[in-house]
Amino acid sequence: MTKAKVSVAIITYNQEAVLRETLNSVVSQIVSFPIEIVIGDDGSTDGTQGIIKEYQKRFPDIVVPILNETNIGAGANYKKVICACSGEYVAHLDGDDLMLPGKLEAQCQYLDDNPVASACCHDMEVFESGTGEFIRRYNSRVSFKTRALSELLRQGADFCHSSKMFRRNTVTEQDLNFPTSIVFDWYMHLLHARYGEIHFIDKVFGKYRISSNSVVFSNYKKMELVASDLLKTVDSSEVFGTSLIDRDHARSRIYFERSLRALELRQFDLFYNFIGKAWRYSNTPSRTFKLLYHTRHFPRALSIALSLRRKVSRIVDRARR
Secondary structure (H helix, E strand, C coil), rough: CCCEEEEEEECCCCCCCCCHHHHHHCCCCCCCEEEEEEEEECCCCHHHHHHHHHHHCCCCCCCCEEECCCCCCCCHHHHHHHHHHHCCEEEEEEEEEEEECCHHHHHHHHHHHHCCEEEEEEEEEEECCCCEEEEEEECCCCCCCCEEEHHHHHCCCCCCCHHHEEHHHCCCCCCHCCCCCCCCHHHHHHHHHCCCEEHHHHHHHEEEECCCCCHHHHHHHHHHHHHHHHHHHHHHHHHCCCCCCHHHHHHHHHHHHHHHHHHHCCCCHHHEEEEEHHHHHHHCCCCCHHHHHCCCCHHHHHHHHHHHHHHHHHHHHHHHC
């Protein structure tokens, strides 16, 4: 068996309904180098593992299954998958997202041509799982060319994890002892950025699925678990040599984003709490931040304004497609 140039790392859990579409988007990639698909399933109780076995039989030279008999947790499952990847480069793909034609070839060539980059990513189309309806471009509002460690900490994970291809030698087995519970992408990005910049390819090479079960579009309790994980990531970044100013900026941004989410859910007491914490950590508040903080005593009016603004943004995103 020829050693893979690129490993595609896929993690799954109870994704029987969508996994075939995901795997088809990978095996249909036309590439000039050998690949492997390392799929780690975290003890699914539906037919997910049966589908993985089916594809392993169909593509025995490229599909590497890791089938956990019981649920070991997302972090432990992801660690097993990455440690099993033998390629020079690793392309992460969530078990419900999709690759578009040309993705693997383009990103592999980019990393070959740009040794200063520890990883590269690209734009994605966001779509609704049930209907297939296009919602927006993932990076329609935030785009960049490069991210170094400091800026990546300050700005957060503003690109899709399923768009990333990284150099395998930027992470060790010890690195993969995650400090977080359900959110691993930002921590992984910071690990790569220790060794070089993360570069953005301004093209759409994938599709990002959202549904009622998606981590970042779920209930408020899960949203708070996400926030806790993000704050743990900030704390953990100190060992990478990040500055206190950058870490406080990151904490302020996280609390500010939580305050907006609280407004959206009309959780006004939580909004007041979060916007206060965001202000406490802030060193360079934006005009929007200042406006929200100084009008924080009128959350109902702010909630209406935020709702109208997002409706307009969705219309603009669809028009830009």
